Amino acid sequence: MKGLTTAVIYRYMRCSKYIDNKSCEGAGTLYTDKLEQFIYEQMVEKLKDFKTLTGKKKSGKVNPELAILHTELAKVEGEIEKLVDSLTGANPVLLSYVNAKIEELDNQRQTLNKKIADLSIQTISPNQADQISDYLDDWENVSFDDKRQVLNILISQIKATSEKIEIIWKI
Numbered sequence: 001m002k003g004l005t006t007a008v009i010y011r012y013m014r015c016s017k018y019i020d021n022k023s024c025e026g027a028g029t030l031y032t033d034k035l036e037q038f039i040y041e042q043m044v045e046k047l048k049d050f051k052t053l054t055g056k057k058k059s060g061k062v063n064p065e066l067a068i069l070h071t072e073l074a075k076v077e078g079e080i081e082k083l084v085d086s087l088t089g090a091n092p093v094l095l096s097y098v099n100a101k102i103e104e105l106d107n108q109r110q111t112l113n114k115k116i117a118d119l120s121i122q123t124i125s126p127n128q129a130d131q132i133s134d135y136l137d138d139w140e141n142v143s144f145d146d147k148r149q150v151l152n153i154l155i156s157q158i159k160a161t162s163e164k165i166e167i168i169w170k171i
Contacts, residue, residue, distance in 0.1 A: 013160075021088055028162025035160060042167055043154055044136050066119045073112040080105045113156055113168050128153065 011032040015024060083098050083105070090098065135142050135150050142150075157168040 021085065024084070027160060030160055030162060035165070038165060039151075039155075039158065039167070040136070040139060043150070046154065046169060046171065047133055047136060066116065069112055069116045069119065073109065073116065076105050076109050076112065080109070116156060117169055117171070 013027065013030040013032055013035065015027045080102055083102050087095065087098060132150055132153060135146060139147070154169060154171055155167055156170045159166040159168070
């Protein structure tokens with residue numbers, strides 16, 4: 001079998017905003033497998049704090065304050081997205097106004113994310129932490145939907161570029 005070579009296939013992520021309308025600089029090259037492994041390691045590390053967690057049993061009720069904060073956050077993120085989408089063909093004066101408004105909205109978003117994280121840590125129960133730990137112990141065999149549920153419980157947002165990865169935790 002002379003002359004045969006083995007091809008290595010990499011999966012990588014691309015910024016949809018960059019692909020659609022070049023409204024951001026792009027994230028650089030993000031290899032999916034490496035990103036997923038990093039996120040997994042960070043979740044394992046984060047859950048170490050919950051090995052000694054004590055607290056009340058989680059009720060079936062949704063925290064109304066948390067729901068309101070999530071709604072406000074979605075509204076702020078929607079406003080930011082509209083402003084970013086409107087930048088195509090903008091003149092320098094308009095750009096300065098839009099940048100100032102985006103900065104203001106980004107500060108609001110950061111404040112809301114912190115409030116959500118603070119409230120969310122109060123709502124995770126010891127049983128939930130144990131269940132998540134069990135999933136992480138057997139992560140390779142966990143279904144995609146279960147992995148997504150674990151991520152939804154633990155992580156609010158992941159901001160990634162080829163230079164850095166920032167995880168905004170719910171807990």
